Amino acid sequence: MSLSLANPKFRVAICGAGIGGLALAVTLGKFADQDIHIDLYEAHDTITTTGAGITIPSRTSEVLKELGMYEEISRVSTKPPSFSHVPKFRRSNISQGGFEWFQQILTLMSSNMHRQHLMDTLKQYLPSSCSLHFNKRLTRYDKQLSGSLILHFADDSTSTTDVLIGADGVHSSVRKTIFETLDRDVVDPSKIRHYTDPSWTGTLVYRTVFPAKKLSDLDPNNVALKDFVIFCGMGKHVVSYPVSQGTLINVVAFVTDGEKAGTPFEGCWVSSVSHEEVQEPYQDFEPAVKNLLKCSENPSRWALHVVNELPLFASDRVALMGDACHAMTPYFGAGAGQAIEDAFVLGRLLSHPLTTLDSVPAALKAYQDVRLPFSQFVARESARTGRMYDFDMSSTANVQEELEIQKEKILAQWEWEGKDSPITEWLEAERKLQDSIGVRDDCAR
Ligand SMILES: Cc1cc2nc3c(=O)[nH]c(=O)nc-3n(C[C@H](O)[C@H](O)[C@H](O)COP(=O)(O)OP(=O)(O)OC[C@H]3O[C@@H](n4cnc5c(N)ncnc54)[C@H](O)[C@@H]3O)c2cc1C
Numbered sequence: 189m190s191l192s193l194a195n196p197k198f199r200v201a202i203c204g205a206g207i208g209g210l211a212l213a214v215t216l217g218k219f220a221d222q223d224i225h226i227d228l229y230e231a232h233d234t235i236t237t238t239g240a241g242i243t244i245p246s247r248t249s250e251v252l253k254e255l256g257m258y259e260e261i262s263r264v265s266t267k268p269p270s271f272s273h274v275p276k277f278r279r280s281n282i283s284q285g286g287f288e289w290f291q292q293i294l295t296l297m298s299s300n301m302h303r304q305h306l307m308d309t310l311k312q313y314l315p316s317s318c319s320l321h322f323n324k325r326l327t328r329y330d331k332q333l334s335g336s337l338i339l340h341f342a343d344d345s346t347s348t349t350d351v352l353i354g355a356d357g358v359h360s361s362v363r364k365t366i367f368e369t370l371d372r373d374v375v376d377p378s379k380i381r382h383y384t385d386p387s388w389t390g391t392l393v394y395r396t397v398f399p400a401k402k403l404s405d406l407d408p409n410n411v412a413l414k415d416f417v418i419f420c421g422m423g424k425h426v427v428s429y430p431v432s433q434g435t436l437i438n439v440v441a442f443v444t445d446g447e448k449a450g451t452p453f454e455g456c457w458v459s460s461v462s463h464e465e466v467q468e469p470y471q472d473f474e475p476a477v478k479n480l481l482k483c484s485e486n487p488s489r490w491a492l493h494v495v496n497e498l499p500l501f502a503s504d505r506v507a508l509m510g511d512a513c514h515a516m517t518p519y520f521g522a523g524a525g526q527a528i529e530d531a532f533v534l535g536r537l538l539s540h541p542l543t544t545l546d547s548v549p550a551a552l553k554a555y556q557d558v559r560l561p562f563s564q565f566v567a568r569e570s571a572r573t574g575r576m577y578d579f580d581m582s583s584t585a586n587v588q589e590e591l592e593i594q595k596e597k598i599l600a601q602w603e604w605e606g607k608d609s610p611i612t613e614w615l616e617a618e619r620k621l622q623d624s625i626g627v628r629d630d631c632a633r
């Protein structure tokens with residue numbers, strides 16, 4: 189897909205065609221009305237994704253509605269009434285049989301879907317103003333005196349752009365270049381590696397997806413067949429929910445050694461593992477979990493890395509979005525949603541009639557001012573929530589009382605989903621852009 193626009197306002201290069209990069213191209217296509225030429229550079233030879241199920245929080249659905257793709261997404265997602273989405277928390281580290289701890293009554297409904305379906309839908313909505321370039325792994329960029337940017341790729345080719353957006357995930361080359369080339373009075377040199385290098389959380393994540401029939405044949409009454417379940421235990425928990433209209437079960441199992449957080453992870457970050465390795469940590473868990481894990485197909489193990497809190501998301505005509513600037517723990521199922529929300533705010537700002545090549549830095553600053561605090565808040569609270577799911581309940585004198593306290597804390601953690609909305613954030617960012625350019629009508633203040 190490639191179209192040369194006669195007189196684009198400017199050229200935007202998006203590095204990375206993951207959920208975030210695609211959502212940005214779609215937003216620019218919808219709101220820039222062919223004013224912006226988009227080059228989307230992807231390291232792989234196709235638009236693809238690893239992993240299976242994905243949760244889209246209800247606040248992110250507002251963005252999908254604005255982008256006109258909500259109906260399409262709804263068709264491939266699973267949500268009430270097709271299965272009870274109310275997450276059921278179980279105390280599961282009791283080998284003879286756990287029990288339901290509590291149900292989380294949600295006032296805001298998220299949707300669950302297969303990750304590939306989300307990617308395929310975003311791909312369908314890519315605008316004709318977007319040129320896709322595969323096998324283009326960005327290694328670094330240089331700034332020219334004119335302000336434009338030279339992109340360098342692993343195949344030794346180069347390209348030029350006016351604006352660069354790093355949507356290149358947790359290992360982001362754009363993030364690395366930003367922090368390695370920032371003035372030393374902006375960033376403390378001793379902290380550069382802290383910002384450029386991903387950090388291991390001490391958690392290993394086992395992921396698998398398999399036909400629901402396999403589990404119903406083995407254990408017809410398994411709670412995971414119909415429900416969204418979080419099986420909790422000490423230092424580990426398992427999340428399971430049906431996807432693809434209930435025909436598949438998505439399982440994500442976490443094992444955490446808190447003392448290893450922040451230490452280097454030795455070995456491959458993502459690898460295929462044996463069925464035995466997936467089952468081994470959960471020997472002290474209830475039979476429902478053991479049966480669930482027995483059904484694993486092609487299980488993989490991920491060493492869970494995050495991006496440390498960054499002091500900035502934008503510098504001059506370069507910005508970061510999605511996992512490139514806030515890769516977070518997945519306990520809220522919010523990483524992709526936050527990437528989509530970044531894309532929406534950033535895309536609308538770049539498409540704004542006030543944004544010209546000269547005012548791009550002001551637009552990127554408005555994006556940063558709105559999105560940095562919120563996405564970092566979600567990342568911090570997500571990590572805290574994961575620690576609550578791994579609570580050592582068996583060590584307390586009064587287990588019932590402790591469970592009750594912990595339940596209330598977990599419920600409070602989820603209130604973030606109702607905080608503001610990405611649409612409000614976009615309006616706030618627009619006000620900031622207007623203020624910085626000095627065009628805001630005093631009556632509107
Ligand atoms: C176990 C687990 C479960 C999760 N579950 C959920 C969930 O339920 N809900 C949710 O919202 N989030 C979830 N997440 C998080 C979510 O997957 C990420 O936050 C999301 O995929 C981020 O999207 P992104 O586009 O920013 O980055 P990515 O998805 O990482 O995409 C980056 C893209 O950039 C490309 N790329 C990388 N480097 C370069 C380069 N140098 N040059 C060019 N291209 C490059 C990559 O090939 C890729 O296509 C989960 C994460 C994990 C680990």
